[in-house]
Amino acid sequence: MRPLGLLLALTLLLTGCEVPPPSTDGTAAPAAPAGASGELDSLAVAAEGSMAGYSREKFPHWISQGDGCDTRDTVLKRDGKDVKTTQDCKITSGSWYSVYDKKSFTDPGDLDIDHTVPLAAAWRSGAKQWTDEKRSEFANDLTRPQLIAVSASSNRAKGDQTPAQWKPTNTAYHCEYAQRWIAVKAFWKLSVTEKEKSVLQEMLGTCRKQSS
Template identity: 60%
Template sequence: MTGYSREKFTHWAGQGDSCDTREAVLERAGKGVKRDAACKAVSGTWVSVYDGITVTDAGKLDIDHMVPLANAWRSGAGSWTAERRKEFANDLTRPQLLAVSAATNRSKGGQGPDEWQPPAKGYWCTYATAWTNVKSTYQLTVTNGEKTKLTEMLETCS
């Protein structure tokens, strides 16, 4: 983790119309989302995919980096340019950013799937598939422990 800092991953970049990445993810993930003039979600309903909790207050949600910034740093992002880290931290194309309950996201922290798995086992297939997609797209390394747990999680796919 030599040299790691969250600040090296510029996140919540502007996405136009006064909106940032966080607000874009909230809009994408929610139902009936209403925003104020500053683009902040003021109402809506979200289901946290990690634990199945329904949330109606956007302030109780975190935007999770599926592959945490610290994990990305350890697996190759430390050698990236600042622009590449910004792209990774604000990636709205791949399954990298999810609106999830704050408590569950904070229990995850910077851990990989070998150390933390979504409490909702029905989400394991999607989680492992998404993790693999993000790591592959960004050419990040995978530890043996990650690979073992990802294989187990992928076995839950029908």
């Protein structure tokens, strides 16, 4: 199993979600969505909050993770293959596959580190009430399936949108994307809107269709 797949598997085990089989071709393998559906049902449903007072600076991110690496470096090393770095953690080579749009890269500069639940989306669903310290923990969360290396173009197309407004163009990834989104929101106790919940339920439905 790829390192990212292992991280997701451990996360879903801890949150009670069903764990998908390992992916070998860079696309998400289908999984029974029962655990994720239960997690989704446990989330508070509320209208989307205001953006008043929001700034990315209130989510200090790409903090040091030791050995000269910050969070971005750590995710690139984790999600890539044959990644090589200098002693101060500057990435010199490697290869990456962006599951959002099925594109491959060898230049780390072509990649962004996506927050599965965007910072602004978190702000609108409960993070506005947190301290900066807690928001930093959220923005640098390497334990939950919150951070993933994807193409810069897909990350920027997504922006701060929820699944109600944006989904990966790689439809085979919708099952796993929904599970990741739900796992993050469940752990951090963030709310969902009615529309967001409905779309996530539809995306979990693709798990059943893919596995039938």
